[in-house]
Amino acid sequence: MSESTQLSLIQSDPDAHALPPVHLDQFEGPLDVLLHLIRKQKLDLFDIPIAMITQQYLDILEIQEDLDLEMSGDYLVMASSLMQLKSRMLLPRPETDDEGNDIDPRSELAAQLVAYEQYRLLAEELNERPRLNRDLFVRCIFPEADDVERPLPLADLDALLIAFRAVLKRVNREVRHQIFTEPMNMREQMSFVLQRLQHGGMPLDELLHDSPGIDALVTTILAILELWRQQSITVLQREHFGAIMLLPRGKEQ
């Protein structure tokens, strides 16, 4: 094959670069991008101008600034398949199957695109269905008649987690981040310390006495510092090397 043929195949269409730039964030993968290109230009899915589409596809990949490796893998695989397809199209002799029929190298891609497009459409239809807690709601308070004695609700850890996650999703990411980095133990220990101090002050030694192990000690100290910072407790030392007293707020004198 001459170089000029190749060149003409690659640059066969002056419109190849004329599409408005798109960002990959808007797409759900290489098939989504290809469908966009094909539908936008009203091309025939079963007769895709491979050279042109490949060029447009590569153009899109090229302008992405922050293509992360994880995501780019799928796109690059498609790029290489497209280029392979293009080269197969250039073969002088068409490929044939066992029975001698011509094989269109694009058929596999076309089938993939049609299948994907169908599911994309079904996903849209699914999204448009009235959805519980988005479009309609169920009753929320237990509708007890006066005589009904209602059993206590069951504890359900999964439900609790899902609920917490729902809350996290609603608040902004900053708060979310804050929550994640907070060590659970310290929260527990903060509650513990506050509880111990509920009825008055207590020397630090005595409180630490209840914390077995280095980890527990450190956590307790951190919890005390955090409570102090929040001004929920006061820490007092009346003389050098004297006993350190922890006091709940409002009882310090």
Next chain:
Amino acid sequence: MNHLTAQIEALILASDEPLNVQKIRDLLLGSPDCEHVSVDSLSANIRDSLSELETHYQRRGIQVIQVGGGWQFRTATEHAELVQRLWQVKAPRLSRSALETLAIIAYRQPTTRAEIESLRGVRVSSQMIANLQERGWIKVIGRKEVPGRPHLFATGKQFLVDFGLNGLKDLPDSSQLMDDDELNLAAAQTASDQPVAQQELTNEEISNNE
């Protein structure tokens, strides 16, 4: 049935506490239907709708009645035994609001009601706090030294027992629950000519209008 009455009927069903006239009015005042209605006449209309609902449900299996200053759907008293049987087969689920409140207290303790409300974006009813306390799942462990000295809530011992936890450290790490997929979505919400993306934008717009 007029539109207002239908709206109120829907609100009463979906609410997690009995709804009073004022709350209903505040909710409706934000809606486009009520732009040119005066507060007083809206309140009067709401009262009319409520008594229409009360009358309508008088002879049915469920009723709209006023309890604790608000309106609520209840099963008719005569079906108490039947409903009781239903609940024996299946213990009730915690309401979403109770679960969320409990979850926030568990993960952020000690915490105040104001903090719970700011995280949930909704007012927390005293009734619900009382229910969780009664169950032994939460308790007041002190006061926060800020203006108003609000109660500080923490989980109680019964919470660990009922949820099968040895200690709070056994609560699953909330970061495991993150869903990068949905995080990424925010970035993908830029305008695009893709129909699905438009779809999502529209939904977002709807929810932003609240």
Next chain:
Amino acid sequence: MNHLTAQIEALILASDEPLNVQKIRDLLLGSPDCEHVSVDSLSANIRDSLSELETHYQRRGIQVIQVGGGWQFRTATEHAELVQRLWQVKAPRLSRSALETLAIIAYRQPTTRAEIESLRGVRVSSQMIANLQERGWIKVIGRKEVPGRPHLFATGKQFLVDFGLNGLKDLPDSSQLMDDDELNLAAAQTASDQPVAQQELTNEEISNNE
């Protein structure tokens, strides 16, 4: 309104989950009213009552509808915005990737992650699968007996409930879906090696499910 219909109305309101005919019947069979009623005629009467309720609520603010094989009270969709304001909560939004994955699982179930990935042309994140599982929309129903023994995914009951489907047959019409044979025919007179291999796998999977 007859007594039976009133009873059923009360039960549906009281239940946390959609109630099906059988459950209603079992609850009623224990009651003294139904001592001398045959099971069959009771079931028929329940069905009559349910359709009476469905009709009665058709034009109101709340509705009695059938989802996931059971009956439930729900607010009418036209009040969605108002009720969202009550909750001050953004409607949960689904990413396109989650929706596409869910659609593929719904229409091709049981299916494997590899098949979803090959249909979508992208890797599917474990987080997203976990998220769909957590919502109860999908679940693992076994393993496929091929190398690696991958999980087989199907939709869960909550999928029907949340999307307002009575059963999988109520999914938006998939008849316009070309089946795999048609796809290949349309794509080419003859198939190339690679897709045929994939093709057969898929068909095998389908027939295995039957």
